[in-house]
Amino acid sequence: MRPLTPPPATASIDEIIALTGKYLPEKSGEMLRRAFDLACQVYAAHPQRLSGDPYISHPLAVARILATMRLDLPTVISGLLHKALRGKNPTSVAELTELFGPEVARIVSGATKIGDLQFQSQLDYKAENVKKLLLAMSADIRVLLVKLADHLHDMQTATFVEPARQRELAQDTRDLYAPLASRLGIDWIKRELEDLSFQYLNPEEYAALSSQIEMSLAERQAFVDQIKRTLSEKLHQNGIHDFVLLGRPKHLYSIYRKLIAQNISIDKVYDKVAFRVIVQTVGECYEVMGIVHTLWKSIPSRFKDFISSPKANLYQSLHTSVIGPHGDFMEIQIRTREMDELANDGIAAHWAYKEGSAISPRDARLFHWLKQLVQNLQEVDDSQEFLEAVKVELDHAEVYVLTPNGDVKELPTGSTPLDFAYSIHTQIGHHCTGAKINGRLVPLRHELQHGDVVEVITSPGQHPNQGWLALVKTSRARNRIRHWLNQEEQERFLESGREIWERELRRRNLSLKRLIKTDAVRELIRKLGGNALEDLLRKTGSGKITPQAIDEALKPLALVEEKAREPEGGGEAVPTGLPIKLKPGRPRKTGQSPVVIDGVDNVLVKISNCCLPMPGDAIGGFITAGRGVSVHKADCRNLVNADPNRRVPVRWNSAEGGGHKAKVRVLARDGKGLLAAICNQIVAEDAYILDAQAHSSPAVVGATINLVLEVTDREHLAVIIQRLMGVRGVLEARRV
Numbered sequence: 233m234r235p236l237t238p239p240p241a242t243a244s245i246d247e248i249i250a251l252t253g254k255y256l257p258e259k260s261g262e263m264l265r266r267a268f269d270l271a272c273q274v275y276a277a278h279p280q281r282l283s284g285d286p287y288i289s290h291p292l293a294v295a296r297i298l299a300t301m302r303l304d305l306p307t308v309i310s311g312l313l314h315k316a317l318r319g320k321n322p323t324s325v326a327e328l329t330e331l332f333g334p335e336v337a338r339i340v341s342g343a344t345k346i347g348d349l350q351f352q353s354q355l356d357y358k359a360e361n362v363k364k365l366l367l368a369m370s371a372d373i374r375v376l377l378v379k380l381a382d383h384l385h386d387m388q389t390a391t392f393v394e395p396a397r398q399r400e401l402a403q404d405t406r407d408l409y410a411p412l413a414s415r416l417g418i419d420w421i422k423r424e425l426e427d428l429s430f431q432y433l434n435p436e437e438y439a440a441l442s443s444q445i446e447m448s449l450a451e452r453q454a455f456v457d458q459i460k461r462t463l464s465e466k467l468h469q470n471g472i473h474d475f476v477l478l479g480r481p482k483h484l485y486s487i488y489r490k491l492i493a494q495n496i497s498i499d500k501v502y503d504k505v506a507f508r509v510i511v512q513t514v515g516e517c518y519e520v521m522g523i524v525h526t527l528w529k530s531i532p533s534r535f536k537d538f539i540s541s542p543k544a545n546l547y548q549s550l551h552t553s554v555i556g557p558h559g560d561f562m563e564i565q566i567r568t569r570e571m572d573e574l575a576n577d578g579i580a581a582h583w584a585y586k587e588g589s590a591i592s593p594r595d596a597r598l599f600h601w602l603k604q605l606v607q608n609l610q611e612v613d614d615s616q617e618f619l620e621a622v623k624v625e626l627d628h629a630e631v632y633v634l635t636p637n638g639d640v641k642e643l644p645t646g647s648t649p650l651d652f653a654y655s656i657h658t659q660i661g662h663h664c665t666g667a668k669i670n671g672r673l674v675p676l677r678h679e680l681q682h683g684d685v686v687e688v689i690t691s692p693g694q695h696p697n698q699g700w701l702a703l704v705k706t707s708r709a710r711n712r713i714r715h716w717l718n719q720e721e722q723e724r725f726l727e728s729g730r731e732i733w734e735r736e737l738r739r740r741n742l743s744l745k746r747l748i749k750t751d752a753v754r755e756l757i758r759k760l761g762g763n764a765l766e767d768l769l770r771k772t773g774s775g776k777i778t779p780q781a782i783d784e785a786l787k788p789l790a791l792v793e794e795k796a797r798e799p800e801g802g803g804e805a806v807p808t809g810l811p812i813k814l815k816p817g818r819p820r821k822t823g824q825s826p827v828v829i830d831g832v833d834n835v836l837v838k839i840s841n842c843c844l845p846m847p848g849d850a851i852g853g854f855i856t857a858g859r860g861v862s863v864h865k866a867d868c869r870n871l872v873n874a875d876p877n878r879r880v881p882v883r884w885n886s887a888e889g890g891g892h893k894a895k896v897r898v899l900a901r902d903g904k905g906l907l908a909a910i911c912n913q914i915v916a917e918d919a920y921i922l923d924a925q926a927h928s929s930p931a932v933v934g935a936t937i938n939l940v941l942e943v944t945d946r947e948h949l950a951v952i953i954q955r956l957m958g959v960r961g962v963l964e965a966r967r968v
Contacts, residue, residue, distance in 0.1 A: 242289045243296040251299040252308060260305050264295075267309045267332065270316070270323065277320035282392040290385060291315060297381040306332070307374045310339035314378050317344045335372075342375035343382070376412060380421055383409045387428040402432035417547050419576050426485035434488070441484055441491075456505055459556065463509070466523055475520075476510040507564045510572050514539060517566045521550050524564055528554035531561070536682065539571075541632060541640045547575055633684045647680050647705045653688045654709035659873045661712055663690040677703055692875045695720075725773030732772050736782045748925060759785045764927070826892070827863050828885045829853065836860025837882075839892070843868040846892035848946030853882040891942035893922065894949050898937040898956060899964040902928050906961055910937060913955040919943050934963070 245268040249261040271291055278287035295311035309332055316323045317340060328337040387405055390398050406429040413422040431438045456479035464477055482505065509520050517539060524530075534553035542548045549567040556562040567575065633641050633652060643651050649669075654661030667674055668687040680686065696713045704710050733744050747753060753765060760777050762768035771777045826847075827837050837853075843865040845851045850866035854874040863882055864871035871879075900906055907926055914921055923940040943949045949967060956965035 242285055243292040245292065248292065248295050248299050248308065251296065252305070255302050256305055263305060263332070264309065264312070267312045268292075270331065271312045274313070274316045274319065274321055274323050278315075281389070283389055290389075293385040293388075294378065294381045297384060298377065301377070301381075303374070303377060306335040306339060307377060309336050310343065310374065310378050311381055313340050314343045314382055316340060338372055339374050339378060342372060343378045373416075376416070380409060380413055380416075380418070384421060384425060387425060390428070390432065398432045402429040405429040406433065417543070417574060423483040423485075427483050430485040430488060437488060438484065441488055445484065445487070452505060455558075455560075456507075459505075459507060459562065462527065462557075463507075463524070466527055467509075467520065470519070470523055472511065472516055472520065472523075474512050475516075476508075478508040478510070479505055480508075482506050505562070507562060508572070509564065509566045510569055511566070512568065514568060517550055517568065520566045521552060524552060524554060524566075528556055528562070530554050534563075539567075543630075543642065547571075549575060631680050631682050631684075633680050633682075633686050636685060636687050641686075643680065644705045648676060648678060648703050649674065649680070649686060649688060650676055650700060650704050651706045651709045652680065652686050653690075654704070654706065654712050656688070658712050660688055660690060661709060662696055662716060663692060663694045665689050665691045665694045676700070690875075692878070722770055725770040726766060727773065729769035729771070729773030729777075732779060733769065733782065736779055736786070740786065754927065756785055826885055827851070827853070827861075827882045829861060829880055829882050838862050840864045840868070840870065841893075842870055844893050844895060846894060846943065846945055846949070847884045851882055851884070853880045854878040855880060891920070891944060894941050894943050895968045896939045896941060896949075896953065896956075897964075897966060897968045898939065898962060900935050900937070900959070901961040901963065902935045903961050906935065906959075907937065909959050910939075910956060910962070913959060914939075914941060914952055917948070917952045917955060919948065919952055938968075 245265060249264050252260055252264065272288060275287045275291065280286050281290060283289075291312045291314060294314060295308050298308045298311040313323070313328065313332075313336070316328070317325070325337050325341055328340055383401075383405065386401060390401055393401070405425050410422050410425040410429065413419075413425060460477050460479055467473075467475060467477075509524075511517060511520060531553045534551070536551040539548045539550055548571045549565050551563065551565055553561055553563050631643055631645055631647060633643065635641065635656075641652060641655055643655065649667035650661060650664055652667070653664040664676065666676060666689045667678070668689065669678065669680070669684050671685075673689075696716045698717065700713050701710060704713065730744065737743055737747060747756075748765065757763075757765065757768055760768055760771070760781060762771060762777075768777065772782070825837050826839065829837070837860055838856075839845065840862050845863060845865045845868075851863055852866050852871050853861040853863045854871065855878045856862045861880060861882065898910060900910075907924075911921060911924070920942040921939060922942055924937065926935055926937040928935045941949070941952065943952065953965045953967070956962055
């Protein structure tokens, strides 16, 4: 099959120096020649290309593409050396740094393929390569520019490789490299990569479409000339003289996608030609738009203003579709010269050499979307799921929607209110019940359209469920939903595991609470393969530890029942080593509330167990369903995330003198009498111990003691903590 374009002629270092000489300082040629000499040494041991050319022809071609894009010197040098860290005679990062500086070393290192790593499957290998590429290019976007040039030349010379390898390269091109070029705004690379992948993935369709387009060349050129003549005359009549008017056929793959999407034949594709008007000012862009709409009838649904609302890669242009003189649809783009340069070269235009200038904050903002992409995808572990998520995130089909404040959000086509909600904040997504689109209520499954104004509706009682995964398009939303569902599942495992252990222990006249207060717990955790008690319970709830395994583990522990037996008189069991009994909390005076809600009486007030606020803490409250007012520390996450409409101002009751719970964690070197010494200090300060749990870790020579105390206020607790820090062997004591 005849390739779309013949393989490019072999480049030379002289050609590259001549290209860079048009925009780089004269001394750059010397650096390029030194890089070429090193490349010749390194690549000498590489096998020749399948085309029969020496291997050095490939890095030269990559460097030529980068020089054609007028990129800076480190990028062009990196193109020459982008495979220099692999092979039989590789160089090193240290040598690259010494010869050409840290920028070149970083770019080459990031662009180097990970061919020497081993994975369980080809899928894992591919996913890991993509992850490494995304991480490297998020640190320096020039890594991706080098990889794009590398892959473009591989595709241009793919006619020499085996058909299976052709399809593999083409699939990577369609799934990853062409979408990345699109997101970076490098339109000419995107179009060429898409057409090259189309040639190898759909050879029959490519051949047929190419032939049909070729046959209509003369007719299409006559149509282009007619439109350009009509529009040019009209622009001159309206006083616009300094402009460029272009008409070019759309690339084959974009026409093919339209055929598939609309299920039509080639003769029904009316907008096979795209027109572009390049003017001097933004004002002239809108003036030309008005002139176009007076000449031909516009199609309102296909008008897009990317000047007032640029894309994430700063692409700007006016797009409109009109019905032409023969009833054909025509797409017309209108932009300034600067916008046109950015539309063709995208982010690469911002890395073009500018003598004496550094990367501006404006340029740096271009890469925000890339860092967000990497952050969203880092949480995806499954290789298949990861690659699918990359496809969705890089899909060039996008919708632009607005917040009620007018902020623009860019989302993949097919996104729903849930995707929009999670793009704002995780908690807004978790509690999303629906949305108002342009003032109209819509369900969560509603697909967002260009220009929609979206207002998210939330409810504190709403939480994610499994069905939400089928409603979202973005990896950010999917990851956040899965994380929440996993946490909920872990809580269910914990509760279920607790019930199973209680049932098994009741058969021995024991309880989990009593068991915890014996030395047997540590032995059980070791036997059953847990890291801590909660881990043991979760594994039991998930089925990893069966009741039979629990029964077998408990059998040898003959002393369990004796150690956990209740003391005479029915009081609570005492942890081994404690010199005192655990005491109940002091009863609060009837009718007194620790917290006052100004202007409101006889309201049930509950001190939240999640943060256990006490007098001296800044607090807030919110109204709960059927449980009165829940009081939290002011910085408690549950209070911060509560519905603002349910919040109420609260303050401590200065007349109330009851006790308050406080959780304290003590880290100490394990030793005889440690627990007794700690408890003595607490009792000496007239505080009660409501609960105490201690455990040691084999991995750390030390003990962790978790205490629940009853104190009067923060000052009282501070004194206790200070005394605990004075106990021999205590490393840390703090409120939790």
